[in-house]
Amino acid sequence: MEAVNVSTHPEVPGEATHTGTAILETATAAVQSFGPVNNIHHHLCAFHYYGDDMTRQVETHHYCAHLNEEFRQCLLYDRPDADGRLIGVEYMVSEALFMTLPDEEKKLWHSHEFEVKSGVLFMPGVPGPIERKDMEKVCKTYGKTIHFWQVDRGDELPLGIPQIMMAITRDGQLYDNLAQDVEKRFKVSFAKEREKRAYMSGPESGVHPLANGGGKGIRTVLREVDCKPVASVPRVFV
Numbered sequence: 001m002e003a004v005n006v007s008t009h010p011e012v013p014g015e016a017t018h019t020g021t022a023i024l025e026t027a028t029a030a031v032q033s034f035g036p037v038n039n040i041h042h043h044l045c046a047f048h049y050y051g052d053d054m055t056r057q058v059e060t061h062h063y064c065a066h067l068n069e070e071f072r073q074c075l076l077y078d079r080p081d082a083d084g085r086l087i088g089v090e091y092m093v094s095e096a097l098f099m100t101l102p103d104e105e106k107k108l109w110h111s112h113e114f115e116v117k118s119g120v121l122f123m124p125g126v127p128g129p130i131e132r133k134d135m136e137k138v139c140k141t142y143g144k145t146i147h148f149w150q151v152d153r154g155d156e157l158p159l160g161i162p163q164i165m166m167a168i169t170r171d172g173q174l175y176d177n178l179a180q181d182v183e184k185r186f187k188v189s190f191a192k193e194r195e196k197r198a199y200m201s202g203p204e205s206g207v208h209p210l211a212n213g214g215g216k217g218i219r220t221v222l223r224e225v226d227c228k229p230v231a232s233v234p235r236v237f238v
Contacts, residue, residue, distance in 0.1 A: 008078070008151050008152055008153075008154055009078055009079060009083075009085070009151065010085075010151055010154050010155060010156045011156060012085075012156060012157070013156055013157070036065070039065040039066075040063045040064060040065045040075070041064065041065055041066065042063075042064055042123060042126075042134065043061060043062065043063055043064075043080060043123060043124055043125075044061070044062040044064060044074070044121060044122070044123055044138075045059070045060070045061050045062070045080070045121070045122055045123075045124055045182065045186065046060055046062065046115055046120065046121040046122075046167065047059055047060065047115075047120060047167070047168060047174055047178065047179075047182075048060050048145055048147065048165035048166065048167060049165065049166055049167075049168070049173075050147075050163055050164075050165060050166075051163065051164040051165060051166050051213060051217060051218035051219060051220070052217040052218060052219035053217075054166075054173060056152050056153075057152070057174065057175055057178055058078070058087075058147070058151065058152050058165075059078070059079075059178065059181075059182060060076050060077075060078070060087070060088070061076065061077045061078070061079060061080045061084065062074040062075070062076055062090060063075045063076075063077065064090075064092070069094075070093060070094035070096065070097050071091070071092070071093055071094070071097065072091070072092040072141075073089070073090075073091055073092075074089065074090040074091075074092065075089060076088040076089060076090055076145070076147070078149075078151045080124065085149055085151060086148075086149070087147050087148060087149040087151055087158075088145060088146050088147035088148055088149070088162075088165070089145070089146055090143050090144065090145040090146075091143065091144045092112075092138070092141045092142070092143045093109075093141060093142055093143075093144075094140065094141060095140055095141070095142070095203040095204060095205065098141075098142040098203075098208065098211075099205075099208075103210055106208060106210035106211055106214075107210055107211070107213050107214045107216075107218060108144055108164055108213075108218065109142040109143060109144045109211050109212075110142065110143055110144075110165075110166045110167040110169075110211060110212050110213075111142055111167070111169065111202065111203070111207040111208075111211050111212055112138050112139060112140075112141050112142065112143060112167065112202075113139050113140075113201075113202030113203065113207055114167075114168060114169045114170060115167050115168060116135050116138055116139040116197060116200060116202075117139065117194065117197050117200055117202075118168075118171070118190060118194050119188075119189075119190035119191065119192070119193030119194040119196075119197060120168065120174060120179065120190050121135070121138065122135075122186075122188055122193065123135075124186050124188075125186075128193070128196065132196065132197060132200075135197060135200065136200055139197075139200045139201065139202050140201070140202055140203050140204070142203075142208075142211055143167065144164075145164070145165040145166075145167075146162045146163065146164060146165065147162065147163050147165050148162045150163070161220050161221065161222050162220060163219075163220050164218050164219075164220050166212060166213060166218075167212075169212055
């Protein structure tokens with residue numbers, strides 16, 4: 001099974017960054033603190049597909065930080081270099097936190113067990129023994145992913161409604177050429193890593209039946225509604 005496009009990195013319209021802007025950025029970087037970004041501690045590479053269309057698969061690079069042992073938050077990019085496009089966010093929670101979610105909310109989250117055990121979720125450049133220590137934890141978690149920029153269709157700007165994304169949960173879902181392209185570029189073998197991760201286990205209670213869309217497709221839609229104004233303003237928009 002092959003994807004129509006392996007990976008896309010659309011050109012962003014607009015002028016090149018001016019020298020004055022670059023100088024200003026250098027100055028502000030020297031005096032400002034970037035606490036949330038500086039807390040990012042690892043890089044994960046995986047694949048997402050649109051909640052209502054498994055044929056649209058996207059290579060996604062996660063830059064993640066722990067808020068505590070049971071919660072991670074990740075910035076998502078289309079490639080792992082300085083020119084990467086920020087395409088979304090993902091929140092990762094422990095099984096215990098996932099179980100506290102309302103049932104309707106659970107459908108928006110995906111499991112990580114198959115991604116991890118199949119080897120397709122990996123940490124570029126990290127030695128296997130170190131990587132697997134973290135994968136043992138990730139294997140038991142759930143993620144909620146939203147993409148804002150549909151780079152897979154070549155959008156030059158973030159267009160449309162943010163979309164709920166899902167992750168692969170069984171063999172045969174991930175496009176072969178997408179997987180092979182990533183394996184070649186990052187010099188990894190999903191098959192070999194699968195063998196080394198066979199001992200890992202997912203959530204203690206098994207993957208929850210309401211996770212992964214509850215087995216159905218999920219699409220984000222936009223609906224126009226009345227917007228409640230503050231008491232002192234009779235109309236929201238003028």
